[in-house]
Amino acid sequence: MYMDVITREILFNRVRSWMLEAGAFIRHKINDPLVINTKSNPKDLVTEMDRKVEFFFASKIKRYYPDHLLLSEEGYGDKLADTSGTVWVIDPIDGTMNFVHQKQNFAISIGIYDQGVGEIGFIYDVMRNNLFSAMRKNGAYKNDQRLPRLDENKSLNESIICLNHYWLTENRLVDEKVMQQLIKDVRGTRTYGSAALEFSYVAEGSADAYITMGLEPWDFAAGKIIVQEVGGVTTNITGEEVGMLDRTSIVTCNPSIQGFLIEYLMKAKK
Numbered sequence: 001m002y003m004d005v006i007t008r009e010i011l012f013n014r015v016r017s018w019m020l021e022a023g024a025f026i027r028h029k030i031n032d033p034l035v036i037n038t039k040s041n042p043k044d045l046v047t048e049m050d051r052k053v054e055f056f057f058a059s060k061i062k063r064y065y066p067d068h069l070l071l072s073e074e075g076y077g078d079k080l081a082d083t084s085g086t087v088w089v090i091d092p093i094d095g096t097m098n099f100v101h102q103k104q105n106f107a108i109s110i111g112i113y114d115q116g117v118g119e120i121g122f123i124y125d126v127m128r129n130n131l132f133s134a135m136r137k138n139g140a141y142k143n144d145q146r147l148p149r150l151d152e153n154k155s156l157n158e159s160i161i162c163l164n165h166y167w168l169t170e171n172r173l174v175d176e177k178v179m180q181q182l183i184k185d186v187r188g189t190r191t192y193g194s195a196a197l198e199f200s201y202v203a204e205g206s207a208d209a210y211i212t213m214g215l216e217p218w219d220f221a222a223g224k225i226i227v228q229e230v231g232g233v234t235t236n237i238t239g240e241e242v243g244m245l246d247r248t249s250i251v252t253c254n255p256s257i258q259g260f261l262i263e264y265l266m267k268a269k270k
Contacts, residue, residue, distance in 0.1 A: 003086070003114040012120050012135055015110060018060055022053050022108055023126040026093075030103050030127075046096060050074050053092035053108065061088055071245075073218050083116040083244050089221035095194030103127065109196040111221030113244060121225030123196045132200045132226055140203055140229035147204055149231045156260045159186045159208035162198040173213045178268035182261075195250075199223025202252050203230050209253035209261055213237070217244050220252070227252050237265040 003011075026049065035048040051074050058076035061068055065086070070077040072090040080087065088110060093099050095106035104127040112120040121140075123132040134140035140147045167179050183189055190207060192198050195215055201207040203226045221244065224234045234252040235241060239262045242248045251261055 003117075003119050008119055008135055011112065012133070014064065015112070015120065015122060016131070016133065018057065019108060019110070019122050019124045019131060022056055022092075023124050023129070023131075025056075026053065026108075026126050034100060036100060046074065047093070047100065049099070050093045050096060051076075054090060057088070057090055057092065057110070071217060071221075073216065080245060083113055085115070087113045087244070089113065089218050089244065091196065091218040091222075094196040094219060095192075098193045105192055105197065106194055107196040107200070109218065109222040111223075111225055113221070116244065118221070118225035118228065121222035121229075123200050123222050123226060125197060125200065130200075132203060134203075134226040134229040136225070136229070138229070140226045142200075142204055147230050150205060150254045150256075152231075152254075152256055154208055154254045154256045156186055156257050159254070159257055160188050160190060160206070161186050161261075162190050162192065162201065162207050162210040164212060165189075165191055167211075167213065173270060174265070174268040175270060178264060182264045182268075195219040196223055199227055199252055202232055202254070203227045205230075205254075208257060209251065211237070211251050211261065211265070213249045214247055215250050216247050220250055223252065231255065233258055235262075237262065237269060 037046050039046055054072055054074040054076050058070055061070055068086045068088060070088045071080055091109040093106050094109045098105040108124040110122045119136050121134045130142060132142050167174055168176055170176055198210040202210055227234055233255045237249040237251055253261060
């Protein structure tokens with residue numbers, strides 16, 4: 001049974017205010033000295049700000065929605081065996097390396113799922129003060145402007161594709177030569193260093209696809225909802241539905257080019 005409309009609208013407005021509050025806090029503290037640590041490897045950064053922002057949301061959730069569950073990156077979440085109930089999937093700062101080195105090109109990302117169905121998605125480009133949002137079957141917005149449906153006649157050679165340039169070099173997951181051919185066949189490529197922002201750009205039509213070989217649920221939970229509300233699709237690289245509890249490959253794109261991208265990626269897959 002889906003979340004009812006009134007409950008969803010109240011929840012949406014409350015989370016929107018929390019997103020803006022957290023963003024204002026980050027902007028206020030952006031030039032303060034940072035405590036920076038690494039997690040799985042030297043490129044996998046985490047800061048005190050990541051933890052503070054996640055704690056802010058975790059505290060709000062437990063206060064207002066004690067029966068809801070939290071899936072998150074920095075340790076304040078619950079251990080989930082499945083997606084039953086209402087689950088918040090949070091990345092407090094998606095693009096921590098950009099946050100540390102550039103002080104821009106990062107986002108707060110929150111997706112809310114009820115019984116496994118995406119109900120609400122928020123991605124906040126903090127430094128540009130652009131808030132992307134969506135409610136199921138209610139469209140997607142950038143700030144207060146509704147985003148149009150994606151162009152159904154987009155061709156691959158007209159498309160801008162977001163991907164990490166690592167996949168164009170020798171690696172263990174995909175054949176870089178096939179990926180290089182894909183790059184030759186599209187109009188252009190971009191790399192932004194934040195999965196959440198790249199989902200947002202697909203949703204607004206400034207990019208036509210985002211491809212990655214490995215994302216955690218908190219990296220794509222919000223973006224999947226927002227892209228879906230403008231007619232986009234999100235699958236793994238073989239075209240299958242993605243689960244919300246496991247790391248997975250991702251193709252999120254304009255549906256008119258999905259088949260072409262999957263064909264390339266199936267050839268590239270090792």
